[in-house]
Amino acid sequence: MTRLLLLAVLVLNSITAESFAVETTVRRDIEYATVDDHRLLLDLYLPDREGPHPVIVWVHGGAWRAGSKKSMPLDELVNIGYAIASIDYRLSPVAPFPAQVHDIKAAIRFLRAHTDEYGLNTKNIAIAGSSAGGHLAALVGVTNGNEYHEGKVGQHLDQSSDVAAIIDMYGPTNFLTILNQSTPHGLGVRIPALQLLLRKQPTDDPVLAKLASPVYHIDAADPPLLVIHGVQDPQVPISQSLELHGVYKNKGRSVHLHMIYDGVHGGPSFTDPARIKLMDKFLSPILFTTEQ
Numbered sequence: 001m002t003r004l005l006l007l008a009v010l011v012l013n014s015i016t017a018e019s020f021a022v023e024t025t026v027r028r029d030i031e032y033a034t035v036d037d038h039r040l041l042l043d044l045y046l047p048d049r050e051g052p053h054p055v056i057v058w059v060h061g062g063a064w065r066a067g068s069k070k071s072m073p074l075d076e077l078v079n080i081g082y083a084i085a086s087i088d089y090r091l092s093p094v095a096p097f098p099a100q101v102h103d104i105k106a107a108i109r110f111l112r113a114h115t116d117e118y119g120l121n122t123k124n125i126a127i128a129g130s131s132a133g134g135h136l137a138a139l140v141g142v143t144n145g146n147e148y149h150e151g152k153v154g155q156h157l158d159q160s161s162d163v164a165a166i167i168d169m170y171g172p173t174n175f176l177t178i179l180n181q182s183t184p185h186g187l188g189v190r191i192p193a194l195q196l197l198l199r200k201q202p203t204d205d206p207v208l209a210k211l212a213s214p215v216y217h218i219d220a221a222d223p224p225l226l227v228i229h230g231v232q233d234p235q236v237p238i239s240q241s242l243e244l245h246g247v248y249k250n251k252g253r254s255v256h257l258h259m260i261y262d263g264v265h266g267g268p269s270f271t272d273p274a275r276i277k278l279m280d281k282f283l284s285p286i287l288f289t290t291e292q
Contacts (some may be wrong), residue, residue: 024048024078027118032087032110033103033154038094040103040153042087042110043069044118045078051119053083054126054287055111057163059104059140061131061266063193064092074128076276082287083120085111089136092196097212100197102151104140105161113156124164124287128279130266131236132193134171138214138244141166142222148211165286166225167279169270170236173244174216175202175209181237189235218247224254226282228270230263256282 027044034040047053058074060067072086089103104127112122129137143149144162172178175194179202182190195201202209210216225248229241241257248255258278263269 024075033106035090035095035099035103035153038090040088040090040106041069042085042107043072045072045075045084045086046119047078047081047083049081051083052115052121053081053119054121054124054283054289056082056084056283056287057104057108057111057125057127057137058084058086059089059127059129059133059137060086061129061133062091063189064097064100064132064136064197065193066091067133073130073271074276074279076271076273077279077283080276080280082283083118092193096199097197097208098149098151100136101140101143101149102153104136105150106154106156108140108161108163109154109156109159112159121287121289123289125162126165126167126283126287127163128167128169129171130169130270131171134168135173135214136171138166138168138171138173138225139212139217141225142214142217142219144221144223146217149217164223165283166223167228167282168214168225168241168244169228170230170233170241170265172213172236173240174213176206176213177243178202178237178240181239183234183237185234186237215243215247218244218251218253220251220253222248222251222253224282224286225256226279227255227257228260228275228278229257230260230265230267230269232261232263233265235265 025046060071069086069088087107090099115122127137227241245257
């Protein structure tokens with residue numbers, strides 16, 4: 001069944017995202033790199049239909065210190081026809097920034113090196129994530145070709161780690177402003193998380209804080225960006241997404257900020273049928289290309 005026909009069936013029969021399901025193949029625990037005997041793994045979700053499939057790299061949250069590739073909430077995008085690579089990366093207790101970014105870029109290079117093996121279309125790859133994963137997705141997306149952020153992880157340094165689209169769900173974007181914007185609850189989460197990620201507080205090393213903050217790396221070549229944030233978020237203030245949106249607009253880049261007015265920090269509203277439709281509308285013209 002073609003992608004257009006599948007979408008037509010969804011509309012004509014009023015089938016909701018909750019009730020509609022397509023068989024998928026999940027290739028689990030694929031090793032994409034090794035660093036100091038630490039195996040870096042990904043799970044690859046493939047639609048059970050003819051490829052090649054456009055690719056979304058999913059980056060989990062967890063305050064950079066926790067979480068797992070097992071938390072992949074975009075099953076309905078797989079149903080539509082996207083392949084999703086949900087990746088693990090070195091968490092902050094194991095290695096400080098920029099290890100997380102180096103790992104994610106290594107995963108992207110791995111996917112391009114194994115395009116034919118997994119039936120992928122990797123000409124244009126998207127990256128998406130939530131919370132700390134949203135921060136990492138945005139940072140990876142706005143540092144295409146940046147030597148500091150690229151790193152040398154993995155065996156496929158000849159491949160590009162560039163991404164062509166970014167979905168950032170309620171991720172921090174500016175480590176030099178987030179603490180002043182935070183609620184007491186947010187500070188209780190963010191201060192220890194940043195200490196572990198940076199091995200210091202942002203004000204102790206503003207240069208490092210800027211290297212880790214997406215807003216300081218945006219330029220006129222950056223890929224289209226979709227930002228989704230809950231207005232009532234008690235952990236990552238929506239001001240963080242407003243900053244990212246503002247800098248993107250000032251640089252003349254394509255950006256859309258979608259606010260969930262009763263949204264908090266995560267939850268089912270971020271991946272409900274309306275938000276899945278929003279993501280597909282954003283990604284489809286970028287990723288469903290005929291070129292490899």
